[in-house]
Amino acid sequence: DAGVIQSPRHEVTEMGQEVTLRCKPISGHNSLFWYRQTMMRGLELLIYFNNNVPIDDSGMPEDRFSAKMPNASFSTLKIQPSEPRDSAVYFCASSWGEVGYTFGSGTRLTVV
C-alpha cells in the first residue's frame, strides 16, 4: 500500500484565493482525520470522518473552512477565501479500529 497520499505537497497562494487540499486514505481504513500543525498551536484536529460521514467538525476554525468525503477513497479540505493566518502544514490521517493513525506527508500551505 502506498500509504496516505496528500496533494499538493506545497501550495503558495495569494490571500483571498480558494485553496483545495486532497487526501487519499489507505484502502480499508474507515476513519479519516484532517489536522493542522503550526509552531504556535501544535497539532490541531480540524475534522474527522467515519465511514465517509463527518462526525466532529468542531475544530474547523471558521466557515471559510469546509471538508468533504464523497467516497471512501477521497477527501478534500477547502479554504475559501484563504488568509495569511491559514499558513500551516495540513495533515490527513486514516485509521481502522483501535490502532494507530497513518499520516500522509502533509501539505505545506503558504498564504501571502
Add this chain to the structure above:
Amino acid sequence: SQQGEEDPQALSIQEGENATMNCSYKTSINNLQWYRQNSGRGLVHLILIRSNEREKHSGRLRVTLDTSKKSSSLLITASRAADTASYFCATAQRERQLTFGSGTQLTVLP
C-alpha cells in the same frame, strides 16, 4: 486545547544513551499513543498502550502508563542518530479522534 503535554520540550543526548520523555494528560482515556515526526515529514505511529495496560515494549521502545497520575513515559534505549526527531504523545478518549501534545524534540549526537 491540548490534552497531552510532553516533558522536556527538548532533549539532547549522546548516541548509545537512553532517552526518556514524559507525557501528562488531563482527562480519562481509552488509550495513549506515541508518534515520531522527522523534520518536514508526517507523523509515524510508534506504539499504543491501552488504559488497562501498565507497560509495553516494542524493540528499543518501552512505554509506561500510570492512569492514577495521568502520565506516560517513552524510553528509547541505546539511542542512535537516526532517532533524532520530535516525539508526540496522543490520547484517545471515548471518541476515535486523538488529541496530541506539544512534543519533545530529541537530538541524538553521534
